[in-house]
Amino acid sequence: MASHALTHTGHGEINYLDYKGKYSGILGWIFSTDHKRIGLLYLSGVTLFFVVGIFLGLMLRLEQLTMGETVVSARTYNTLFTLHGVIMIFLIVIPAIPAVLGNFFLPIQVGAKDVAFPRLNLFSWWLYMTGAVLALVSLFTKGGFPDTGWTFYAPYNIRTTTNVPLAVFAVFILGFSSILTGLNFITTVHRLRAPGMTWFRLPLFVWALYATSWIQILATPVVGITMLLIFFERLTGVGIFDPAKGGDPILYQHLFWIYSHPAVYIMILPGMGVVTEIIPTFARRTIFGYKAIAASSLGIALAGSLVWGHHMFVSGQSYTASVVFSLLTFLVAIPTAIKVFNWVATLYKGSIHLEPPLLYALSFIFLFMIGGFTGVMLGVLSVDVHLHDTYFVVGHFHYVMFGGTMMAFIAGMHYWFPKMFGRMYNKRVATLAWALIFIGFNMLYFTMLILGFEGMPRRYYDHLPQYHSGHVVATVGSWILVLGLLIMIINLVRALKSGPKAEANPWQGTTLEWQVPSPPPHENFEEIPVVDRGPYDH
Amino acid sequence: MSSVAETAVHEEKHSDVIGAKMGMWLFLFTELLLFGGMFILYAAYRAKHQHEFFLSSAExxxxxxxxxxxxxxxxxxxxxxxxxxxxxxxxxxxKLFLLATIVMGFGFLVNKYFEWSAKIHHGIYPNSPELLKASAGEQLFFSLYYVMTGLHGLHVLVGVLVLGWIYTLIQKNPTDPGNFIKLENGGLYWHLVDVIWIFLFPLFYLIS
Amino acid sequence: MEHHQAEHSVGYGTYVLVWLGLLVFTGLTVSVSGINLEALTVTVALLIAGFKTFLVMNYFMHLKFEPILFRLMVFVVIITFAIFLSLTFLDVLFR
Incomplete structure (x- = not known):
């Protein structure tokens, strides 16, 4: 695309890593309004919290290695899985792709010098860090971190002595951060596209982020107010959800899931966008069904907003609601399948280069399919009544969020790493890490699906003898998985320092970010490019 | 939409008035849905406790x-x-009109203060012994009343502060063309606070 | 201030007229509330509030003079809220 843009850039321009702004050193980062630097700020936050979240997950698995109370007490176990959930969801899976890869590449991919509101962008990173710090503070203050589960269900959120107010306030702040990122992206896509960059020449990653941003704008405020209401409830005793004061705890669940189900699509849509970028590049051919994929992003955003009640089949909501929500849930499978078919069709007869990014992208499709199919199973009203609150659910959402979103995030990191840092990582080590992650992942979470099918309930610190062997397999799987993750992270960190210099376009990608030098110059383009063809024309 | 693409190339991002307004509108949407969540609660509880809501509204x-x-x-x-x-x-x-707006915003808050004080004086406030004895519907009505008008009042206060800030900007730097878009966006925020009140007023005061 | 001139300018008079209309409808909704309309009470109140919002958004908030995209976005927001409300009521009404 825009071949003459290449000739204008590349010589004598200072890249964004070496650029000297108003401040130097660490201040030059935490007060930078450069979308690329902000992306990396998020990356450091996400990586740090990811390691913490992994550690908490390992602790949970370690407790389940044996029967009875061994590593942690029942109460500590409750706090651990709550913290694991809150960290993984609000600090990692939701911001990972939009805030790291989206911030870095969306402006470049649309041919802009920055997002529409650069200072707001920096502000939302500060909000993200504030939320994270508040969550951390709640660990050590007044009763410690909540033991409610990441869903903070009423009325337990009112009764528990743990520090619920601070934790839900942290979630509120994090939600605000996510909203501002969405706001920035929508305005950027509408207002800052380069000349000739029509809607149907946008890379599909941008389409996915655009759809995601709308969910962030429209659904996040609802969880914001829900968290605020808990906050007020705990501080003033105003009884909106408290049954003792006439409140209805089921309405809490409605408000919570009105956001938190669409939030699943905030997590997965950007991941699908990343995979849609990787597949045509490594198949060396244009994407199959561009418009169908673009439209299905919007379709998923829409359909995903209609189905939250499938989390509440056993909550006591009306049967009418359950039946309708169950039916609507099946709708989501349609746009999702459209994407999968188009990815497969793109690969078909392509000239496939099996590099690490593609390996991760392919395993995304495989793992996400399992997550999706088990999701449809859980969406079936009659089946869910049996599987609700079992390890089947835990296995299912880890397949979607970890096997889906995080796998796509890792794929994206391996795809764009040479562009972001101008260095290449060791591909053999990356492949080894991938293999370990893939094996460990399935050992851990597929076993969970089986355990859940056999009746193992979630959120218990202990288990009955008939589930013991399954738990042992899962725990060993978690070790393999974590080993793979550590090798993957270390491999990338090492490449940061000592990796060989990467070319501007090591994968022969066709979108705009591959037309600028690696790492990109401070202002992305010396001259705004004029776009005259589609994003994946090889 | 293609015209959007043509106007998209601005030498200076800050001169993109439409983009700035779009950002503000998107922010207003989140405010609408924030209050929207509470309107859903109001509707659900009112559907359940119609009679008690009528009685409480009369108070x-x-x-x-x-x-x-x-x-x-x-x-x-x-x-x-x-x-x-x-x-x-x-x-x-x-500046004169802006000042009038700020004064009226304050007036609104003062009225609200007296209104709340009177209620609290009568023993009607969250978790008050009097309210805890009341029926479920009445408790919910006043819980919603305090949360919704309270949060709305907070928005009025923020609006007053924002408009006051813009006033000082116009005062200090009268010829800065950036003032206009700031005032316009501040105005949009103020109107939204008005719109929310347009719904709060009949739902709380006029259903007796 | 070039592009400000290019934008549609609404006269002072129009604003005052809209304001008068808003006050009239406020008076209307207050006086109607005195009449016992049974179930219609809330419907009438919401219809009037809806119309007042229409006036504020179109004239005070300039929606009428913005690109059509803005109105489309507002429409999407209203639809979204309607979906959230009605699907919640599938539970509330049938429980």
Whole structure:
């Protein structure tokens, strides 16, 4: 695309890593309004919290290695899985792709010098860090971190002595951060596209982020107010959800899931966008069904907003609601399948280069399919009544969020790493890490699906003898998985320092970010490019 | 939409008035849905406790509510006039209208203060012994009343502060063309606060 | 201030007229509330509030003079809220 843009850039321009702004050193980062630097700020936050979240997950698995109370007490176990959930969801899976890869590449991919509101962008990173710090503070203050589960269900959120107010306030702040990122992206896509960059020449990653941003704008405020209401409830005793004061705890669940189900699509849509970028590049051919994929992003955003009640089949909501929500849930499978078919069709007869990014992208499709199919199973009203609150659910959402979103995030990191840092990582080590992650992942979470099918309930610190062997397999799987993750992270960190210099376009990608030098110059383009063809024309 | 693409290339991002307004509108959408969540709660609880909601509504002070509605509507007018005046270049007139808006915003809050104090004085406030004895519907009505009007009041306060800040900007740097878009966006925020009140008023005060 | 001139300018008079309309409808909704309309009470109140919002958004908030995209976005927001409300009521009404 825009071949003459290449000739204008590349010589004598200072890249964004070496650029000297108003401040130097660490201040030059935490007060930078450069979308690329902000992306990396998020990356450091996400990586740090990811390691913490992994550690908490390992602790949970370690407790389940044996029967009875061994590593942690029942109460500590409750706090651990709550913290694991809150960290993984609000600090990692939701911001990972939009805030790291989206911030870095969306402006470049649309041919802009920055997002529409650069200072707001920096502000939302500060909000993200504030939320994270508040969550951390709640660990050590007044009763410690909540033991409610990441869903903070009423009325337990009112009764528990743990520090619920601070934790839900942290979630509120994090939600605000996510909203501002969405706001920035929508305005950027509408207002800052380069000349000739029509809607149907946008890379599909941008389409996915655009759809995601709308969910962030429209659904996040609802969880914001829900968290605020808990906050007020705990501080003033105003009884909106408290049954003792006439409140209805089921309405809490409605408000919570009105956001938190669409939030699943905030997590997965950007991941699908990343995979849609990787597949045509490594198949060396244009994407199959561009418009169908673009439209299905919007379709998923829409359909995903209609189905939250499938989390509440056993909550006591009306049967009418359950039946309708169950039916609507099946709708989501349609746009999702459209994407999968188009990815497969793109690969078909392509000239496939099996590099690490593609390996991760392919395993995304495989793992996400399992997550999706088990999701449809859980969406079936009659089946869910049996599987609700079992390890089947835990296995299912880890397949979607970890096997889906995080796998796509890792794929994206391996795809764009040479562009972001101008260095290449060791591909053999990356492949080894991938293999370990893939094996460990399935050992851990597929076993969970089986355990859940056999009746193992979630959120218990202990288990009955008939589930013991399954738990042992899962725990060993978690070790393999974590080993793979550590090798993957270390491999990338090492490449940061000592990796060989990467070319501007090591994968022969066709979108705009591959037309600028690696790492990109401070202002992305010396001259705004004029776009005259589609994003994946090889 | 193709015209959007053509206008998209601005040498300076900050001169993109439409983009700035779009950002503000998107922010207003999140405010609408924030209150939307509470309106859903209101609707659900009212459907369940219709009679108690009617009874409780009668206890609210309708004249003050009506006065406050008129105040907010008028302040919306003055902020619109202030923007129009600035567009036409009459800065002093613009500042005068803006000041009127801020004063009326304060007036709204003062009324609200007296209204709340009277209720609290009668023992009706969250978790009060009196309210805990009341029926579920009445408790919910007043819980919602305090949370929704309280959060709305907070928005009025923020609006007053934002408009006050813009006032000082126009004062300090009268010729800065950036003032206009700031005032316009501040005005949009103010109107939204008005819109939310337009719904809060009948739902709480007029259903007896 | 070039592009400000290019935008549609609404006269002071129009704003005052809209304001008068808003006050009239406020008076209307207050006086109607005195009449016992049974179930219609809330419907009437919401219809009037809806119309007042229409006035504020179109004139005070300039929606009428913005690119059509803005109105489209507002429409999407209203639809979204309607979906959230009605699907919640599938539970509330049938429980």
């Amino acid at each position: 609210l002070n309708m004249p003050i509510g009506t006065l406050n509605t008129a105040l907010l509507l008028t302040s919306s007018l003055t902020v619109a006039l202030s923007i129009e005046a600035l567009r036409r270049g009459s800065r002093n007139l613009s």
